[in-house]
Amino acid sequence: MDTPKQGSRFHVARAANDGGVARGLARLALRSTPPLMAHARTVMARKGLFAAVAAGTFVPLAAWVLTMTPIYRATSTVLVEASRTKVVAIDEVYGSSSGNREYFQTQAEFLKSRDVASRVARELRLAEHPAFDPRQRPPGLTQRLRGLVPGSPAPRIPSDEEVEAQATSRVQADLDVSPVRMSQLIQVSFESPDPQLARDIANATAEAYIRAELDARLRMTQTAVSWLNGQLESLREKVDGSERRLQAYRDTSGLVGSRSSPDAGNSRQLEEVAQRLVQARIERSQLEQVVAQLGPGVADRFQLPAVFNNASVARAREAESVAERKLAELKDRVGPAHPMYVAAQSELEAAQRDTRRQAEAVIASLRKEFQSARATEQALEASLSRSRGAIRDTTRKEVELEALEREAASDRQLYQTFLARVKETSATADFRSPVARVIDPAIVPGVPVRPARTPLLALALLASLLLGAVAAIQRERSRMVLKTSDDVERLLDVPLLTAMPVVPASTVKGLAHARAMLREPGYGESVRTAVTGVQLALADVEHPVVAITSSVPGEGKSTFAVAFALEQSRTRRVLLIDADLRRPSVVEMLGMPDRLPGVRELVRGQTVGECIHRIPETQLDVLPATRRSKNPLDLLAHPRFPQVLRELRRYYDLIVIDTPPVELFSDALLVARQADGVAYVARASDTPVAMVERGLARLRGADVNVLGVVMNAHDFTRAGRYYGETAAQARYAYESRAAA
Numbered sequence: 123m124d125t126p127k128q129g130s131r132f133h134v135a136r137a138a139n140d141g142g143v144a145r146g147l148a149r150l151a152l153r154s155t156p157p158l159m160a161h162a163r164t165v166m167a168r169k170g171l172f173a174a175v176a177a178g179t180f181v182p183l184a185a186w187v188l189t190m191t192p193i194y195r196a197t198s199t200v201l202v203e204a205s206r207t208k209v210v211a212i213d214e215v216y217g218s219s220s221g222n223r224e225y226f227q228t229q230a231e232f233l234k235s236r237d238v239a240s241r242v243a244r245e246l247r248l249a250e251h252p253a254f255d256p257r258q259r260p261p262g263l264t265q266r267l268r269g270l271v272p273g274s275p276a277p278r279i280p281s282d283e284e285v286e287a288q289a290t291s292r293v294q295a296d297l298d299v300s301p302v303r304m305s306q307l308i309q310v311s312f313e314s315p316d317p318q319l320a321r322d323i324a325n326a327t328a329e330a331y332i333r334a335e336l337d338a339r340l341r342m343t344q345t346a347v348s349w350l351n352g353q354l355e356s357l358r359e360k361v362d363g364s365e366r367r368l369q370a371y372r373d374t375s376g377l378v379g380s381r382s383s384p385d386a387g388n389s390r391q392l393e394e395v396a397q398r399l400v401q402a403r404i405e406r407s408q409l410e411q412v413v414a415q416l417g418p419g420v421a422d423r424f425q426l427p428a429v430f431n432n433a434s435v436a437r438a439r440e441a442e443s444v445a446e447r448k449l450a451e452l453k454d455r456v457g458p459a460h461p462m463y464v465a466a467q468s469e470l471e472a473a474q475r476d477t478r479r480q481a482e483a484v485i486a487s488l489r490k491e492f493q494s495a496r497a498t499e500q501a502l503e504a505s506l507s508r509s510r511g512a513i514r515d516t517t518r519k520e521v522e523l524e525a526l527e528r529e530a531a532s533d534r535q536l537y538q539t540f541l542a543r544v545k546e547t548s549a550t551a552d553f554r555s556p557v558a559r560v561i562d563p564a565i566v567p568g569v570p571v572r573p574a575r576t577p578l579l580a581l582a583l584l585a586s587l588l589l590g591a592v593a594a595i596q597r598e599r600s601r602m603v604l605k606t607s608d609d610v611e612r613l614l615d616v617p618l619l620t621a622m623p624v625v626p627a628s629t630v631k632g633l634a635h636a637r638a639m640l641r642e643p644g645y646g647e648s649v650r651t652a653v654t655g656v657q658l659a660l661a662d663v664e665h666p667v668v669a670i671t672s673s674v675p676g677e678g679k680s681t682f683a684v685a686f687a688l689e690q691s692r693t694r695r696v697l698l699i700d701a702d703l704r705r706p707s708v709v710e711m712l713g714m715p716d717r718l719p720g721v722r723e724l725v726r727g728q729t730v731g732e733c734i735h736r737i738p739e740t741q742l743d744v745l746p747a748t749r750r751s752k753n754p755l756d757l758l759a760h761p762r763f764p765q766v767l768r769e770l771r772r773y774y775d776l777i778v779i780d781t782p783p784v785e786l787f788s789d790a791l792l793v794a795r796q797a798d799g800v801a802y803v804a805r806a807s808d809t810p811v812a813m814v815e816r817g818l819a820r821l822r823g824a825d826v827n828v829l830g831v832v833m834n835a836h837d838f839t840r841a842g843r844y845y846g847e848t849a850a851q852a853r854y855a856y857e858s859r860a861a862a
Contacts, residue, residue: 165591176590183582192570196320197311198328199302199562202229229558230301230308233331239294241330243286246322253316254289256280297327307561317567324564335557357537364530395509399502406499409492432484438477445470602811604804610831613811616818617659619801619830620652622682624837639685649689652682652801652832659829660798665771668778668829669701669797671821672804673785673813678834679803680707683780686801691742694775697734699745701793702782703754706747712737720746725760730770743774754782758792767796784817791824799829806836 165172232238243249252258257279280288298311310327314320449466456463604610610618623644640646660666670686672679680702687698700708701721709716714735724733724745734743751757770777779797781790794800800821804814814831821828 171593172590174590175593176586179589180583180586183586184579187573187575187578187582190573190575191315193313193315193572194317194320194567194569195311195313195571196317196324196564196567197309198324198560198564200233200308200310200328200331200558201561202226202306202308202558203556226301226306226308229335230299232335233299233308233310233327234294234297235334236290236294238327238330238334239297240286240290241334242293242323242326243289245330246326248289248293248323249282249286251289251319253314253319254292255285256288257285293323293327297323308558310564312564313571321564321566325560328558328560328563332556332558332560339557354537354541357533361530361533361537364526364533367526367530395502395506399499399506402495402499402502406492406495409488409495432480435477435480435484438473438480442470442473442477445473603807603809604811604814604831604833605807607833607836609811610833614814614818614831616802616828617655617830619655619832620648621806621833621836622648622678624835637688639681640689645685646689649682649685652686653689656799656801656829663798665774666776666799667767667771667797668776669781669790669794669800670778671781671784671790671794671800671802671817673809673817674783675705675786677783677803677805677809679783680711680780682801682803682832682834683778684708684711687742687776687778688740690776690778691740695741695743695773697743697745697770697774697777699777699779700747701758701779701789703747703751703757703789704782704787706750708744708780709746709748712744714744714746714748716748718746718748720748721763722747722749722751722757724766725757725762727762730766754789755787755792758789764796784820785813791820791826794821794826795824797826799827801829801832803832803834806833808835 243254248254293312296313298309298313300309300311301307302309310324310331312320312323312327314323445466449463449470452460452463452466458464602613604613607618607621610616623642625639625642625645640649656666656668660668668686670679670683680700683698687696690696698708699721700706702708703721708714709718714737718735719728719733721733724730734745736743757763767777779793781793784790784794802814802818802821818828
């Protein structure tokens with residue numbers, strides 16, 4: 123029993139995959155419908171709401187536009203001079219640089235300053251004008267209502283100063299200053315309901331700007347003159363003080379000139395002393411070396427060159443040599459005992475004593491020279507030190523003198539510069555060249571610049587129509603339902619089995635009326651279309667079981683189940699099972715007795731033959747649910763129900779099961795899992811799309827094969843007129859109804 127069913131599910135899945143491409147192309151074609159056309163049809167369907175919202179929006183907007191106060195704009199053109207006429211060059215006093223972009227932008231900002239606006243308010247006496255003086259206007263609605271309240275304070279009356287300040291602020295806020303690109307022109311514009319006032323304020327602003335700039339420069343000149351005079355007096359005192367300090371220092375130091383005329387005598391004297399000191403140091407060094415070699419303990423000190431080469435020592439040595447030769451000659455001739463030999467020996471000894479005496483005298487003389495040279499060196503060092511100190515003192519004095527002379531010269535130069543600037547500025551204080559001139563004064567405007575009533579009315583009409591369309595579309599979206607047969611695949615992404623036309627309520631009673639429904643124009647054809655769709659979807663399934671469900675009660679699922687089973691029973695063995703145990707309706711529709719055994723009794727143990735009943739004059743067998751059950755979920759979940767369903771497959775070509783609504787109960791999920799496919803019934807223009815999507819999602823979550831959606835109670839005429847119904851079945855049903 124189970125094997126054919128599993129194989130049939132495999133074939134159903136394959137058929138669904140084979141038909142997926144075709145359905146995808148169909149959905150693509152449906153979704154490619156221009157959104158604008160869809161919105162237009164939605165607006166036509168909600169034309170009442172559209173007209174009400176559009177009219178309710180346009181009328182107050184039009185009234186507001188027509189009652190708007192006209193505003194006039196007057197413009198005066200000012201030429202800003204790039205270079206002003208100058209008597210003398212005193213640009214530094216003003217600190218301005220004309221001729222560049224920043225200069226013209228600065229002038230434009232000056233035009234918008236509060237100083238200029240205040241001048242305009244005073245000159246035109248705007249504080250007394252009704253447009254600027256709140257005291258001349260009638261009290262507003264708020265003030266009148268407040269005056270009706272007992273004990274409320276009287277409104278405060280602003281002072282003249284406050285009114286003038288408010289007028290200045292309004293002029294400054296409403297003034298438009300626009301520099302003309304790539305030129306020296308500035309356009310000054312003012313807008314007002316009074317064209318005369320607009321012209322007067324525009325022209326007065328230009329003139330006030332010129333006068334304000336002249337006055338500002340005059341104040342700057344006067345301030346500069348005052349400041350220069352103060353600085354000049356301070357500089358004069360500073361010059362006198364620096365010159366007095368210079369002269370006092372000259373008197374104290376005894377200097378009459380600066381370092382530009384140095385003391386040449388002191389320099390030469392210092393140079394001579396330095397040279398003599400060098401020579402003295404050399405002599406002292408030489409003598410010091412000689413004296414060091416002539417010490418008492420030094421051997422052969424008499425043989426040193428300084429002593430040996432001395433003239434007196436040389437004569438004494440020569441005399442000693444003569445005595446030695448004489449003694450040597452006598453020794454050889456007469457012998458040592460001879461008196462001549464003794465006399466010669468005495469003479470030699472006397473010569474030797476004389477030589478030592480002369481050498482000692484020379485050594486003493488060298489020592490005295492050394493002492494004298496050292497004293498001379500010390501004297502020269504002291505003299506050089508004194509000369510250097512004197513020169514340093516003189517140099518320091520000369521530097522201080524030069525600094526005082528520079529300070530005095532700088533003060534004199536600065537004083538002369540300020541004196542010249544004071545004379546320049548004073549000479550030009552009375553000469554004022556205007557920075558700008560009016561080349562195109564404003565005239566009284568004849569046409570208001572706003573409001574542009576025709577464009578505003580057109581915009582109001584367009585906005586009203588758009589708002590009406592948005593309201594209609596939002597209203598339609600807030601009730602997102604299946605309006606056309608195209609919406610099924612476009613919104614739900616499932617196949618459409620059929621679209622059932624609306625059937626008059628009088629025909630939905632009893633078996634005769636059930637048969638009459640199949641004879642209604644378009645209804646029978648719609649049922650047969652559904653039959654064809656189910657057969658194609660379950661072509662590979664033998665003895666299929668088809669469940670019929672919906673989202674909520676009242677969508678016509680039981681009516682469709684009866685009509686579907688009756689249509690199939692003409693040629694096939696069909697069993698209709700009423701599994702809606704909570705609200706059974708098949709018995710009533712087919713006019714069957716309400717006490718017959720049915721699903722509940724079958725599950726509890728009665729035989730199939732006792733619970734299945736043949737509908738008279740048809741080949742349709744019905745397994746009814748004659749009474750509501752207290753525990754329908756337990757009955758449908760009983761193991762006997764699927765067992766009996768498998769047994770019934772062998773005897774019937776088709777089994778149709780009417781299940782409870784899937785949105786409210788889970789009974790449908792239990793029954794649908796036993797079926798080969800589920801047909802989902804949704805009431806056209808009534809069942810929300812979101813609800814259908816949730817029901818389909820629950821079925822898919824339970825691994826149920828959804829065959830498609832049946833649109834019930836579909837108004838083809840309205841769908842074709844307002845929603846662009848394009849299905850061939852819809853046109854056929856419409857033509858059939860028209861022919862009938």
